[in-house]
Amino acid sequence: MNPQSTEHSFYARDSVHQLAPLTWPGAKPLALALVVSAEYYDLYPAPHAFTPPNVPGGFGRGPYPDFRAFSIREYGNRVGVFRVMNIIEKAGLKATLAADAHVATTRSEVVTTAMALGWDIAGHGVSVTEVIGEHLTEVQERDYLDRSLTPLRQLAGSKICGWHGAEYGESTRTPSLLAEQGISYLLDWPHDERVVPMATPNGTILSLPMSADLDDVMAHWHRKISMQRWCRSVLDAVQRLCQEGVNGGRLLILNLHPWLIGQPYRSSHLEQLLQQLCSRDDIWFTTTDRMAAHAAPPSPLQRSPLETADMTLR
Template sequence: MSLKAHGRYDYSPITDRPDFTWPGGKRLAVYLGVNLEHFAFGEGLGAELAPGGPQPDILNYAWRDYGNRVGAWRLIEMLDALALPATVLANSAMCDHAPELMAAHRARGDEIAGHGRSNSERQGTMDEAAERAMIREATETLARAEGKAPRGWLSPWISESPVTPDLLAEAGYAYTLNWCMDDQPVWMRTAHGPLLAVPYPQELNDIPAIVGRKDSAETFARMIVDNFDEMLEQSAHQSLVMGIALHPYIMGQPHRLRALRGALAHIAGHRDRIWITTAGAICDSFAAQRPA
């Protein structure tokens, strides 16, 4: 039986690939994906702390807005204290909603990647023309605010249409974070040339863990530490990528921030053995060593 396939990449066991190393001879690359998201009031999609009632759903809207007003700033303080860079996955609506927050990450030198217009909408339900227009609008808005266009993209809700990789390559993107099928970057085929899939976590991601599975902050922090320790050992055999996905309205809550700080301090304590970096730098290093 022949199953329907996407045709974007071929099967390849991680134990049977050409070897490579990250800068400085490091074998494990670690990056933080900080999601900065803005939501429509009284309509559209949005993560829920508790089951929402009729719109306007004040409880969940205000809980999410806490992330931009308070939680994200506490995350920045923590990242500064630990000297950790971040890849900021920004809805373009953030440029108007919270320009001070975008400026703070810009001042840190963090990478700004595209994350659609808003997480109130799902990219995969758009027709091709609407999706192309959305990508163009989000890209142009971020480019105006940041002085350069983003090179990486994470779709809102990891939602893709059948042509999303083609549209991203057409729009000039170098990498996507949508596909979580590997611990190394993987070249994808598109109608407009190669697009690199940089690993983005769906396990070390606070939405599936804390909102979906109802894990505690301590459980999530333990997951981060255990994942890191195991991947550090595994990376002796293959260079790997470890991402951590964070949302300020979740991990910026004080009781969760304390647990997260301990986990990230554990990782930072091994910085002499690992490459702490951004998704864009991972893309550049891999592409230079393993061209499509």
């Protein structure tokens, strides 16, 4: 892929009407999964690290050490994540923990608790203050992925299937390098409401689009939407997707950040939302690993998707 191009060759330009319908288990029109993003904020980011100037949790770029931003993320890993875990478990659901390498090495209890609950574990970069971008060389990015995934693999003792980049960050090489690492799906492309196969030189990787619009940080921190309005928005989205999903399964993946939605006054709204969602009988409540496993094509797609206009999911 040419990094100077305004296009890419990961998938064909299929509209919602062109891919063969995907049927979820039980013929449910909607598959819904929760991702809980556990993130570490470096007091002193590495000299080569790219940190977005508006990374949530702080008040803009300031002198280091930035104890305010560090402490807000620390709250998520000390308090908020366990509150969110309890709420999700109380609802009878499982989730995916997207954990970065620093959480795995310095707050391993977060990862081991999720594993004990039977949750999926996905890679989430090195830290929230070190984001992938085109500024990395291929060698540097490959090293970044190694540093991100190795601590999780050592803790989990099993294959890590999924990836959610810190701050959704990717380069033009990331899907291919993730496939090289044995990652089967990524969550960083909010480009659809279905599973989209992405062809790379290292084989197919699936895109499971998370709803960036309903991401709690995007909704509450950046756009200042109230919890009541956010809950209503999720319910409205579910209603619409269930209606349209009868003609081909849709998905909704909600990204939750414990430092934000794990706050006492926000978490009660999450609890009420999950109760309302679980009262429906037209949703397949699943995890991202299981969603990807169900949607995986029967065989890897090696050709460029632009040459495979009839690419379909079975």
